[in-house]
Amino acid sequence: METISENRCFGGVQGVYAHDSAVTGCKMTFGLFLPQEAEHGSVPLLWYLSGLTCTHENAMTKAGAQAWAADHGIALCFPDTSPRGEGVANDDAYDLGQGAGFYVNATQDPWKPHFQMWDYIAEELPRVVDHNFAIDPERQSITGHSMGGHGALTLAMSLPGRYASVSAFSPIANPTQSDWGRKQLTAYLGSDEEVWKAHDSSLLMLDRGFDGPVLIDQGASDQFLNLLKPEALAHSMAARRQDGTFRMQKGYDHSYFFVSTFMEEHVAFHAEALYAL
Numbered sequence: 001m002e003t004i005s006e007n008r009c010f011g012g013v014q015g016v017y018a019h020d021s022a023v024t025g026c027k028m029t030f031g032l033f034l035p036q037e038a039e040h041g042s043v044p045l046l047w048y049l050s051g052l053t054c055t056h057e058n059a060m061t062k063a064g065a066q067a068w069a070a071d072h073g074i075a076l077c078f079p080d081t082s083p084r085g086e087g088v089a090n091d092d093a094y095d096l097g098q099g100a101g102f103y104v105n106a107t108q109d110p111w112k113p114h115f116q117m118w119d120y121i122a123e124e125l126p127r128v129v130d131h132n133f134a135i136d137p138e139r140q141s142i143t144g145h146s147m148g149g150h151g152a153l154t155l156a157m158s159l160p161g162r163y164a165s166v167s168a169f170s171p172i173a174n175p176t177q178s179d180w181g182r183k184q185l186t187a188y189l190g191s192d193e194e195v196w197k198a199h200d201s202s203l204l205m206l207d208r209g210f211d212g213p214v215l216i217d218q219g220a221s222d223q224f225l226n227l228l229k230p231e232a233l234a235h236s237m238a239a240r241r242q243d244g245t246f247r248m249q250k251g252y253d254h255s256y257f258f259v260s261t262f263m264e265e266h267v268a269f270h271a272e273a274l275y276a277l
Contacts, residue, residue, distance in 0.1 A: 001132055004029065010070035011036040016056065017132075023116045023124045024083040030125065031060040031078035034133060035070045044139035044274040045075045045129070046267065047163075049121070051146030052180075053099045056080045059145065062256040068267035074274065075135055079125055081147065083114040095180065096187055102175075103151030104199055106188040115188060122155060122162075139277050141270040145169040145259055146228070147180075149216075153201035153233075157210050165273035167215035167266045169259045170222055173233035174202040180227040202229070205236035214244030215269050217262050219252030 004016040012035040021028045037043050046069065048059050056078045059065065069076050082101030089110035091097035097111075106115035130137045142163045144152035149171025156166035175181020176196045185196040197203050214237065218230045234246045252258040 001128065009033060009066050012038065012066070012070055014060065014066060016060075019128055021083070021120060021124060023120045024114050026083045026085045026088055026114055028083065028120065028125070029056050029080050031056040031076075032129065032133060033060075033066045033069060033076040035073045035075060037073040038075060038134040042134045042136040043073055043075050044141070044271075045077060045135045045137075046270050046274075047077050047079070047121075047140065047142040047144075047152070049079065049103065049142070049144030049148030049151040050081050051144075051148050052081070052095050054081050054148075055099070058256070059259070062260065063263050064260040065263050065267060068264045072267060072271035072275075074267065074271055075133070077125070077129060079121060082117060088114045096184055100147070100184065102147060102184045102188060102199070103154065104185070104188050108188060108190050111188050117151075118155075121151065122159060139164065139274045141165040141274055143167040143169070143266055143270065144171070145256075146224075146254065147172055149173075150175060150199075150201060154199050154204060156212075157201065157204040157208055158198065160211050163212065164277055165213050165215075165270050166210055167217075167269060169217050169262070169266075170219060170224075170228055170254050171201060171216065171230075171233065172228055174200060174229035176200045176203065177232070178227050178229050180224070202232035202236045205233060205240055205242060209240045209242050210244070212243070213269070213273055214242055215266060216244070216246045217258075217266070218246070218248050219254060219258045220248045220250045221252060222254045224254050
């Protein structure tokens with residue numbers, strides 16, 4: 001594993017690291033914040049999955065999460081959103097290819113050789129982080145924004161017992177019925193819409209729910225509401241009687257100004273669940 005940078009941050013260390021991934025077949029970069037408590041023992045871990053066009057860097061530098069994570073003694077991991085590099089398939093559109101992995105395992109060419117982001121986030125990167133840093137693998141939670149909110153919710157509901165809690169900012173909530181979803185699911189997984197259902201948080205919520213607390217924040221003035229379809233997820237949570245909170249935040253849009261505003265509450269939400277274990 002390569003250390004790209006390490007900076008002192010709120011008493012802990014914000015690092016950026018790279019490693020050769022057997023799952024994606026290329027070098028992958030991730031950010032990891034370790035609070036001061038990690039100098040003396042293993043700490044809980046909160047995963048943050050980012051959205052379309054993002055790298056590991058966007059949330060790491062814009063979300064303001066480190067201050068709140070330091071307050072609670074929690075580590076933060078910021079993975080990249082896709083494989084990258086020469087020889088990795090791409091597309092001219094911003095919402096497909098590099099920067100738009102959608103947290104699925106691609107089964108279709110030309111994406112299949114590298115775009116195995118589900119296995120990367122669910123299996124390989126957790127092993128890398130656990131092996132190299134003072135992380136408690138039994139205490140993990142997950143959050144994300146937009147495409148990353150989609151990834152956080154689908155991973156949490158599909159891996160029961162893995163995460164103590166799940167939250168999302170403006171998630172792509174119903175991708176099987178949205179242009180932010182149908183395009184990418186067709187490209188990565190093929191045309192069988194039955195296969196897509198495993199990656200739709202509204203459908204998963206209705207079918208199985210999550211075995212822990214859920215927090216969703218959605219900006220009421222989000223410019224992408226028609227693509228995110230938050231009403232589908234809200235309906236599924238109510239129908240499922242899910243232990244959770246869905247909040248429409250008046251006046252807020254899709255940006256990191258919105259995410260950073262409510263980050264303190266999300267970190268505290270996860271800290272409560274993680275320290276209850």
